[in-house]
Amino acid sequence: MKDLTNIFKSYQNMEGAEVTFIARVRSNRQGKVVSFMVLNDGTTFKDVQVVYKSDIIGFNDAQEARVSSIVEVVGKIINTPGKPQPFEIVASKIILLDQAIEEYPLQKKEHSPEFLREIAHLRARTKTLSAVFKIRSTLAFAIHKFFNEQGFVYVNTPIITSNDAEGAGEEFVVTTLEDTNYEEDFFGKKANLTVSGQLHAEALAQAFKKVYTFGPTFRAEESYTSKHAAEFWMIEPEVAFNSLTDNILLIEKMLKSIVGYVLEKCFDELQFLDNNLEKGLIEKIQGITSSNFKTLTYSEAIEILKKAVEQGVAFEQKNIHFGLDLGTEHERYICEVVNKCPTFVTNYPKDIKAFYMKQNDDNKTVAAVDLLVPGIGELIGGSERESDYDKLVKRCEEIKIPVDKLEWYLNLRQYGYYKSAGFGLGFERLVMYITGITNIRDVISYPRTPKNLLF
Amino acid sequence: MKDLTNIFKSYQNMEGAEVTFIARVRSNRQGKVVSFMVLNDGTTFKDVQVVYKSDIIGFNDAQEARVSSIVEVVGKIINTPGKPQPFEIVASKIILLDQAIEEYPLQKKEHSPEFLREIAHLRARTKTLSAVFKIRSTLAFAIHKFFNEQGFVYVNTPIITSNDAEGAGEEFVVTTLEDTNYEEDFFGKKANLTVSGQLHAEALAQAFKKVYTFGPTFRAEESYTSKHAAEFWMIEPEVAFNSLTDNILLIEKMLKSIVGYVLEKCFDELQFLDNNLEKGLIEKIQGITSSNFKTLTYSEAIEILKKAVEQGVAFEQKNIHFGLDLGTEHERYICEVVNKCPTFVTNYPKDIKAFYMKQNDDNKTVAAVDLLVPGIGELIGGSERESDYDKLVKRCEEIKIPVDKLEWYLNLRQYGYYKSAGFGLGFERLVMYITGITNIRDVISYPRTPKNLLF
Numbered sequence: 060m061k062d063l064t065n066i067f068k069s070y071q072n073m074e075g076a077e078v079t080f081i082a083r084v085r086s087n088r089q090g091k092v093v094s095f096m097v098l099n100d101g102t103t104f105k106d107v108q109v110v111y112k113s114d115i116i117g118f119n120d121a122q123e124a125r126v127s128s129i130v131e132v133v134g135k136i137i138n139t140p141g142k143p144q145p146f147e148i149v150a151s152k153i154i155l156l157d158q159a160i161e162e163y164p165l166q167k168k169e170h171s172p173e174f175l176r177e178i179a180h181l182r183a184r185t186k187t188l189s190a191v192f193k194i195r196s197t198l199a200f201a202i203h204k205f206f207n208e209q210g211f212v213y214v215n216t217p218i219i220t221s222n223d224a225e226g227a228g229e230e231f232v233v234t235t236l237e238d239t240n241y242e243e244d245f246f247g248k249k250a251n252l253t254v255s256g257q258l259h260a261e262a263l264a265q266a267f268k269k270v271y272t273f274g275p276t277f278r279a280e281e282s283y284t285s286k287h288a289a290e291f292w293m294i295e296p297e298v299a300f301n302s303l304t305d306n307i308l309l310i311e312k313m314l315k316s317i318v319g320y321v322l323e324k325c326f327d328e329l330q331f332l333d334n335n336l337e338k339g340l341i342e343k344i345q346g347i348t349s350s351n352f353k354t355l356t357y358s359e360a361i362e363i364l365k366k367a368v369e370q371g372v373a374f375e376q377k378n379i380h381f382g383l384d385l386g387t388e389h390e391r392y393i394c395e396v397v398n399k400c401p402t403f404v405t406n407y408p409k410d411i412k413a414f415y416m417k418q419n420d421d422n423k424t425v426a427a428v429d430l431l432v433p434g435i436g437e438l439i440g441g442s443e444r445e446s447d448y449d450k451l452v453k454r455c456e457e458i459k460i461p462v463d464k465l466e467w468y469l470n471l472r473q474y475g476y477y478k479s480a481g482f483g484l485g486f487e488r489l490v491m492y493i494t495g496i497t498n499i500r501d502v503i504s505y506p507r508t509p510k511n512l513l514f
Numbered sequence: 515m516k517d518l519t520n521i522f523k524s525y526q527n528m529e530g531a532e533v534t535f536i537a538r539v540r541s542n543r544q545g546k547v548v549s550f551m552v553l554n555d556g557t558t559f560k561d562v563q564v565v566y567k568s569d570i571i572g573f574n575d576a577q578e579a580r581v582s583s584i585v586e587v588v589g590k591i592i593n594t595p596g597k598p599q600p601f602e603i604v605a606s607k608i609i610l611l612d613q614a615i616e617e618y619p620l621q622k623k624e625h626s627p628e629f630l631r632e633i634a635h636l637r638a639r640t641k642t643l644s645a646v647f648k649i650r651s652t653l654a655f656a657i658h659k660f661f662n663e664q665g666f667v668y669v670n671t672p673i674i675t676s677n678d679a680e681g682a683g684e685e686f687v688v689t690t691l692e693d694t695n696y697e698e699d700f701f702g703k704k705a706n707l708t709v710s711g712q713l714h715a716e717a718l719a720q721a722f723k724k725v726y727t728f729g730p731t732f733r734a735e736e737s738y739t740s741k742h743a744a745e746f747w748m749i750e751p752e753v754a755f756n757s758l759t760d761n762i763l764l765i766e767k768m769l770k771s772i773v774g775y776v777l778e779k780c781f782d783e784l785q786f787l788d789n790n791l792e793k794g795l796i797e798k799i800q801g802i803t804s805s806n807f808k809t810l811t812y813s814e815a816i817e818i819l820k821k822a823v824e825q826g827v828a829f830e831q832k833n834i835h836f837g838l839d840l841g842t843e844h845e846r847y848i849c850e851v852v853n854k855c856p857t858f859v860t861n862y863p864k865d866i867k868a869f870y871m872k873q874n875d876d877n878k879t880v881a882a883v884d885l886l887v888p889g890i891g892e893l894i895g896g897s898e899r900e901s902d903y904d905k906l907v908k909r910c911e912e913i914k915i916p917v918d919k920l921e922w923y924l925n926l927r928q929y930g931y932y933k934s935a936g937f938g939l940g941f942e943r944l945v946m947y948i949t950g951i952t953n954i955r956d957v958i959s960y961p962r963t964p965k966n967l968l969f
């Protein structure tokens with residue numbers, strides 16, 4: 060029994076060879092002389108065409124095989140250089156192993172993304188979603204492979220946490236109670252779903268120098284946008300003894316490595332998405348691997364944007380000033396129009412960034428970095444962490460973060476800390492960027508958004 | 515600036531070479547003529563010894579460097595073939611980059627596992643926990659690598675789910691409310707943390723043939739044992755068109771592959787654990803890679819156990835009969851005493867197994883398989899899935915699983931299903947087995963158990 064992917068790898072040397080495989084019917088049409096089944100077993104993006112005549116074993120059942128049924132085929136490989144498909148299988152036997160019902164919802168026609176989300180348990184069988192989830196899987200492996208090769212330790216930071224004080228977003232409560240008497244609850248206190256593994260990872264980076272998390276994170280925000288999901292995966296590397304510059308070099312190296320890997324392993328899928336979803340997709344992501352990323356400071360970015368407004372660029376937010384939280388329109392202008400390549404922006408005002416970022420000597424900015432990429436804006440955000448215990452405590456107090464709940468984290472600075480830097484990459488945002496998918500609900504197998512919890 | 519791991523890889527060819535590195539102080543003791551620092555930067559399991567005299571740059575600060583402080587060292591590599599360590603660094607300069615406070619909790623002495631759990635943010639700096647978490651990371655990569663090489667698609671099944679009907683265990687509720695009016699809740703219905711990704715993965719296996727999940731799962735069980743945690747990670751592969759025999763072959767192949775990888779990559783860590791924690795650990799896990807696993811049916815296992823009781827084996831549970839849910843003592847007897855190798859037990863009584871397992875023709879057993887390993891008992895559980903829609907619905911009704919909530923899952927059998935088989939591997943149980951750690955709290959960086967939610 061062969062996987063179709065193996066036949067696709069070696070058909071050129073298998074002319075006339077007999078093969079046996081099991082696959083799902085994508086279409087089945089009867090001609091006057093010969094009939095055609097298009098099949099796929101899920102191991103390859105490409106479909107295989109099976110040609111069969113009325114004299115084969117199992118012809119009667121084969122004729123009746125509906126879309127999505129399972130068949131076992133015995134047949135010969137015939138190379139077909141002139142035709143759209145590189146080879147066909149000329150069947151001698153087709154066994155209908157499992158007949159699908161007539162009401163199978165994915166008949167051969169175009170379906171809207173909205174309809175497909177209602178049948179999330181089936182939609183990975185479509186060409187588009189199949190390409191997306193295969194690329195998602197390949198990206199995940201590329202990420203593990205990169206960090207493994209660089210000597211990082213993969214750490215599983217906790218999903219359930221009592222840190223509700225980080226201010227990174229609204230949190231879900233995890234409970235076994237029907238009220239809020241959390242002292243009686245499973246953990247004896249209020250428990251939440253994590254919004255980030257960074258603080259926990261920082262502690263582990265002090266042990267292993269280089270660590271990364273790759274796990275689910277959660278936000279209980281009622282955002283009905285195409286960019287927000289309540290459950291999504293994050294990659295959060297953290298490196299002790301790293302400066303902001305080291306951090307920037309790591310981001311660029313990582314991104315080039317994983318994009319290069321996906322270009323190599325998923326070219327068929329990317330080609331399909333380039334043809335059907337986003338023209339120029341492959342060129343866009345090849346740009347990631349071939350361009351030298353540029354770096355400018357937030358203050359320089361503000362000057363550029365001020366000039367742009369003077370020259371008549373019509374931003375929705377035209378009031379450009381130090382302290383402005385850059386919008387996607389500003390981010391895209393900088394990396395698409397000005398730099399024409401992925402761009403690091405550094406040293407943001409401390410008031411628009413998180414409490415743990417290292418305060419620069421100017422007392423106004425922090426050693427933060429965002430990576431802006433063409434077509435999307437911010438893809439990655441990171442920073443060097445504040446290493447000075449007193450400064451960090453003072454900052455927490457300034458912005459009303461309860462110091463007692465974060466004592467363990469703050470104390471890391473008293474036990475020999477030096478430097479540490481890291482970043483966060485939203486996995487779904489990366490998958491969207493690489494696939495051209497514009498709605499986050501279509502890069503997650505079973506997406507979770509407000510008022511939506513199917514399956 | 516070098517990572518210590520690189521110096522350890524090439525010190526033999528670097529005699530006399532000057533190197534610069536940053537590391538954490540593990541100990542620092544002054545002699546009359548020379549002083550010694552033992553350092554580690556987290557990139558290697560081995561510590562490096564630095565020798566320094568009073569004439570070096572930074573001597574005064576270096577003398578004062580406390581345990582856990584961060585130092586930058588410039589020095590020459592001197593090979594020391596006769597000594598316990600293979601080389602030393604003779605320092606010319608030591609900069610005390612960050613001095614630890616005196617009250618650093620991990621001074622150089624033995625600490626109890628219980629004490630270390632109270633400082634989970636620091637304990638990965640100890641030799642034992644460092645070895646365990648490094649092996650955990652390496653096992654995780656080995657798992658991804660194996661399934662990637664076998665053509666599996668990695669799928670992220672949902673963490674938040676509305677399936678509260680699987681009967682796999684007690685579930686946590688995920689909510690933004692302070693009451694139980696779940697229609698008003700974030701998702702508009704009651705939401706839980708997942709207990710297993712299997713049902714969702716089964717649907718995706720119908721698209722990609724070979725898929726696996728590797729993510730966190732949850733049980734709200736008040737078990738105060740050394741084997742149970744409320745949050746743990748599971749690996750759940752699922753293969754469409756696979757039989758129970760295919761499933762068994764996959765389990766054996768996977769386990770041999772990942773154990774072989776860890777033996778190759780983490781030998782220092784395993785050696786340390788073999789010396790300090792479980793004598794014979796390496797031999798035990800080498801047994802996994804070298805032995806041919808055996809297979810017997812549940813009925814055969816029962817016969818063996820009955821005979822054992824007759825021959826005077828003192829099981830706690832002596833009432834051996836068809837229908838008995840085998841205890842760890844029985845499982846260990848079969849693989850340790852009888853077979854002396856990892857052992858598959860197949861075809862369990864349907865009443866002690868899950869509703870989705872394929873019912874055998876005897877109408878008594880299901881096509882289930884457990885893998886029993888010496889020293890631990892059950893490590894993996896799996897099955898072929900019931901492919902017959904009517905049988906599956908009937909089984910749900912028999913054991914009071916509400917069919918309407920699982921409609922999407924049951925319906926997969928109507929859309930061309932044929933066969934599917936898979937298994938579940940509790941990641942922490944695997945890490946415990948490979949490291950010799952006997953308490954699950956010590957293989958999870960920040961463990962979650964009843965009434966325990968630190969950090």
